[in-house]
Amino acid sequence: MKTNDIILQTVAKVASLVIILFSIYIFFGGHYSPGGGFVGGLLASGAIVLLLLAYDLKTVANMLPVDYKLVVAAGLLISSATVSGALFFDAPLMTHAYQYFELPLLGHTSLHTAVLFDLGVYLVVIGITMTIIQTIGESE
Amino acid sequence: MEFREVEYMSSLHWAILSPFFIACFIPLVYKQFHRVHTGWFVLFLPIVLFIYFTGFIHEVGDGRHLSASLGWIPSLGINFDVYADGLSLLFSLLITGIGALVILYSIYYLDKDKEKLHTFYVYLLLFMGSMLGLVLSDNLIVLYMFWEFTSLSSFLLIGYWYHRERSRYGAQKSLLITVLGGLSMLGGFVLLSFMGDTYSIRELMGQTGELATDPLFTASLLLILLGAFTKSAQFPFHIWLPDAMEAPTPVSAYLHSATMVKAGIYLVARLSPVFAESSLWFWLIASAGILTLVWGSYSAVKQTDLKAILAYSTISQLGMIMSLLGAGAAALHYESMDKNIYMAATVAAVFHLINHATFKGSLFMAAGIVDHETGTRDIRKLGGLMNFMPITFTITIIGAFSMAGLPPFNGFLSKEMFFTSMVRVTEMEIFNMETWGVLFPVLAWVGSIFTFVYSMIIVLKTFTGKFKPEKLEKKPHEAPLGMLIPPVILASLVIIFGFFPNLLASTVIEPAVAAIQPGLSQKQFQIHISHWHGFTIELYMTLGVILLGSLLYITWDKWKCVYHIIPGRLSLNRMYDALLAGMERGSIGVTKLFMTGYIRTYLVYIFLFFIVSLGITLWREDAFAFDVGNTAPVRLYEVIISVIIATSAIVILFAKSRLTSIIILGAIGYMVSLFFVLFRAPDLALTQLVIETISVALFLLCFYHLPKLSSRKEERVAFRLNNALISIGVGVIVALIALSSHSNKLFESISNYYIENAYEEAGGKNIVNVILVDFRGLDTMFEITVLGIAALGIFALIKLRLARGTLKDENE
Numbered sequence A: 001m002k003t004n005d006i007i008l009q010t011v012a013k014v015a016s017l018v019i020i021l022f023s024i025y026i027f028f029g030g031h032y033s034p035g036g037g038f039v040g041g042l043l044a045s046g047a048i049v050l051l052l053l054a055y056d057l058k059t060v061a062n063m064l065p066v067d068y069k070l071v072v073a074a075g076l077l078i079s080s081a082t083v084s085g086a087l088f089f090d091a092p093l094m095t096h097a098y099q100y101f102e103l104p105l106l107g108h109t110s111l112h113t114a115v116l117f118d119l120g121v122y123l124v125v126i127g128i129t130m131t132i133i134q135t136i137g138e139s140e
Numbered sequence B: 001m002e003f004r005e006v007e008y009m010s011s012l013h014w015a016i017l018s019p020f021f022i023a024c025f026i027p028l029v030y031k032q033f034h035r036v037h038t039g040w041f042v043l044f045l046p047i048v049l050f051i052y053f054t055g056f057i058h059e060v061g062d063g064r065h066l067s068a069s070l071g072w073i074p075s076l077g078i079n080f081d082v083y084a085d086g087l088s089l090l091f092s093l094l095i096t097g098i099g100a101l102v103i104l105y106s107i108y109y110l111d112k113d114k115e116k117l118h119t120f121y122v123y124l125l126l127f128m129g130s131m132l133g134l135v136l137s138d139n140l141i142v143l144y145m146f147w148e149f150t151s152l153s154s155f156l157l158i159g160y161w162y163h164r165e166r167s168r169y170g171a172q173k174s175l176l177i178t179v180l181g182g183l184s185m186l187g188g189f190v191l192l193s194f195m196g197d198t199y200s201i202r203e204l205m206g207q208t209g210e211l212a213t214d215p216l217f218t219a220s221l222l223l224i225l226l227g228a229f230t231k232s233a234q235f236p237f238h239i240w241l242p243d244a245m246e247a248p249t250p251v252s253a254y255l256h257s258a259t260m261v262k263a264g265i266y267l268v269a270r271l272s273p274v275f276a277e278s279s280l281w282f283w284l285i286a287s288a289g290i291l292t293l294v295w296g297s298y299s300a301v302k303q304t305d306l307k308a309i310l311a312y313s314t315i316s317q318l319g320m321i322m323s324l325l326g327a328g329a330a331a332l333h334y335e336s337m338d339k340n341i342y343m344a345a346t347v348a349a350v351f352h353l354i355n356h357a358t359f360k361g362s363l364f365m366a367a368g369i370v371d372h373e374t375g376t377r378d379i380r381k382l383g384g385l386m387n388f389m390p391i392t393f394t395i396t397i398i399g400a401f402s403m404a405g406l407p408p409f410n411g412f413l414s415k416e417m418f419f420t421s422m423v424r425v426t427e428m429e430i431f432n433m434e435t436w437g438v439l440f441p442v443l444a445w446v447g448s449i450f451t452f453v454y455s456m457i458i459v460l461k462t463f464t465g466k467f468k469p470e471k472l473e474k475k476p477h478e479a480p481l482g483m484l485i486p487p488v489i490l491a492s493l494v495i496i497f498g499f500f501p502n503l504l505a506s507t508v509i510e511p512a513v514a515a516i517q518p519g520l521s522q523k524q525f526q527i528h529i530s531h532w533h534g535f536t537i538e539l540y541m542t543l544g545v546i547l548l549g550s551l552l553y554i555t556w557d558k559w560k561c562v563y564h565i566i567p568g569r570l571s572l573n574r575m576y577d578a579l580l581a582g583m584e585r586g587s588i589g590v591t592k593l594f595m596t597g598y599i600r601t602y603l604v605y606i607f608l609f610f611i612v613s614l615g616i617t618l619w620r621e622d623a624f625a626f627d628v629g630n631t632a633p634v635r636l637y638e639v640i641i642s643v644i645i646a647t648s649a650i651v652i653l654f655a656k657s658r659l660t661s662i663i664i665l666g667a668i669g670y671m672v673s674l675f676f677v678l679f680r681a682p683d684l685a686l687t688q689l690v691i692e693t694i695s696v697a698l699f700l701l702c703f704y705h706l707p708k709l710s711s712r713k714e715e716r717v718a719f720r721l722n723n724a725l726i727s728i729g730v731g732v733i734v735a736l737i738a739l740s741s742h743s744n745k746l747f748e749s750i751s752n753y754y755i756e757n758a759y760e761e762a763g764g765k766n767i768v769n770v771i772l773v774d775f776r777g778l779d780t781m782f783e784i785t786v787l788g789i790a791a792l793g794i795f796a797l798i799k800l801r802l803a804r805g806t807l808k809d810e811n812e
Helices: A006-029 A037-054 A057-063 A068-089 A113-138 B009-032 B039-054 B057-061 B086-109 B117-136 B140-158 B165-196 B201-206 B208-212 B217-231 B240-246 B249-258 B260-275 B279-302 B306-333 B337-374 B390-404 B410-425 B439-463 B481-499 B502-516 B537-554 B556-564 B572-594 B599-621 B636-654 B658-678 B682-705 B717-743 B751-762 B767-775 B777-811
Strands: A098-103 A107-112 B002-004 B064-068 B071-073 B082-084
Touching (some): A037 A057, A037 A113, A037 B682, A037 B767, A068 A113, A068 B777, A113 B767, B009 B117, B057 B064, B082 B086, B086 B337, B086 B481, B117 B140, B117 B260, B140 B165, B140 B249, B165 B208, B165 B217, B165 B240, B201 B208, B217 B279, B240 B306, B249 B306, B260 B306, B260 B502, B279 B306, B279 B439, B306 B337, B337 B481, B390 B481, B410 B439, B481 B502, B537 B556, B599 B717, B636 B658, B682 B767, B751 B767
Parallel strands (some): B002 B064
Antiparallel strands (some): A098 A107
16 A cells, blocks of 8 residues: 655654754753753654654665764763863862853853753763664664 | 882873873874884883883882872772882883883784784783783782783783684683682782771781781682782693783783783782781792692693793793792791891792793793794794704703703802702791601702703704704794894893892892892892802702703603693693583573573563562561651542553553554553643653653554564463563552652652752752752763663664674575
């Protein structure tokens, strides 16, 4: 039976973009409102999964030619670098630093090293979900 | 004694760490400058370090000891404390000096186009750094860490030609045996630290008397000696060393004769002041040493591979040094001036340590040259090489004659001193020496005769006799100059130390002996090594060795059947193999008992354990008090959601297709996230929602792989009953715990702390996120690490299965 996925595919394209934008919003807002790297990462991978459901593995792999194992590695690297970065300032492991800045457009903003750590978490979560889903999906 | 703190801190630490740093850049250098042999870039390091360490000779000779401390884990008393006294310095000089020669030699030995040089030099530098760390550490735990690093790098170097089956076997054997000893040594160290309340060797030496009466003393002594004996290849743990000869010859010369195998000797010498009070220490070390000497030299004679002869000879020489250290330990029992007799044993041990490094190093290198230029090391194929390789022949003669204990080489001097010590041991009035003591000189003498025989075999079978070109793979010729320089330097040292032994006496040996025998101040003894002692018993022993040795060499064909007395299956190697195979079989058997390969079996284990352990705990703690006083009223929403969850759960049980169950499972998850919304946990609700979505998608992907629902065992009543019981049990236990934890508040809730401090300390308003990334950030760090590992694991498992599938197709 030949299926007609046009509507699903068109919606998925737009929706996944919106979801990814939302995940980035949620990721940055994490320190003040519900969200953070973990949920953000899950949402982003949810968006990709949506694409997977609408299309197939190959098409999505062409759309987003990313090796998710490297994403895991990059995320772990960023997080562990942030964690150990404190050692260079003679502070215990895991010490974060933050400061308030007046930025153009954004106004009064706090810049926090926790965001960097969370970015690592975000990437790792995307990486692992997609690695698992891709490997299992491909193995048929 | 005078200590100089801090000033040398950076330089000694840097000296230890520099090989590790350089090792990081070797792969880069190898790639960038592929046309130049990587060894040239490595060579400068040991030379610089050697010069650096020679700078300390004068200072340490004056009794000034360098030490420095660097905090590592101060709360546990583990610090990177370095300490250089005579003994450490002697070893450091050996490590860097022989290291430089070996690297120079390896440049010509290893072909730059055929070998993976970067891995070789990385392993070698790893070894050099860890060996330096081992001999310069004052902290037992740091010492242990470097000790295991040397085992590891030795493993990597033995397995360097990993495509050879024998290399892998030898590497595994050495690792198993030395790490077994290393672990027991760690246990000994921990016991020592319990007794002395410190990990510092220097502090432990200060409390010798109190330690000896401790009940843990003997256990700690035995455990530590096991470590030393396995590392230094003492009988019966020597079996790994001959198999380690699969390593490239530069490695054998460096690790398996000059430095690493002497780590056990170093440890015994280093800890002698702590343990020497005990007679057990003396007996174990002296008898293990003398047994190893005899057994090693006896076994060396029957070998046909040049390197195997050298390996067994190394074993026996290590035994000789070990027995000397044992005899030297007796000096601590004599307060009178007479103790210089036993002190002489320690002097001989240190002197022979240096001599052994020089003559055995040159012999290994010569054997490597023979192998390199003829293509074989089998003495049955070799012969008559004297005319083709005159320089190698000369080097071998010098090395072998020194090993046999012939004048005027340095081996003669230390062998004489060895005889002296063994004869003196019989005069001891302690340790019941009057009964068994006489065995020591006899065994020493027997061992030396065999040493003489195999030394002659090495020289005569290789270089004299009939030349057999048809058996050689290559046409033999002399080695290139660069390959000859290192053994020539070592051979000249053999001669120089032979003629002028007192060059070493005051510079290196005295401080080293002072470190092993700290009870004496350096002024108390002056070491003077002389060639001629008159017509003493030692001289007659040497003459006897030469006479009987020559006789045995000539009549070799008549008595070689002696080696068949012990049947092959009783040999230690066979026992090791049988033990290993037995352990493999055993572990497979045990694993098969409970590993069925079905995930449902494992879930049954997990849940049963869960029910039993938590149920028992609840019952024992009497935690069944249920207090419903302080609860909020139940609202309609909650009732509705609960009913939906319960209904869905029941429906799953009767679902005929897996697709239905997956969808219903998703519905339950979404309902749970609604619960979180109701209880005002937006973060949890959000996460639960997304996770549910993704896991349903994942389930749909796996869907194809899962077996049909109504198949096989599932239909059996017993199976279903079991599962029903287990699931009910889990449900009941979880419900009980939830109720109980609500009713029994044992301590103040921690949430207030977070509420108060989240904004002040971490600058965030979302407490959940602040906890995740800041307060308990380390947890998150490790969680994502574990998740990453899990993802890679799944990737590897599935890809591996796919790859194996294709492999099978190819085979068919």
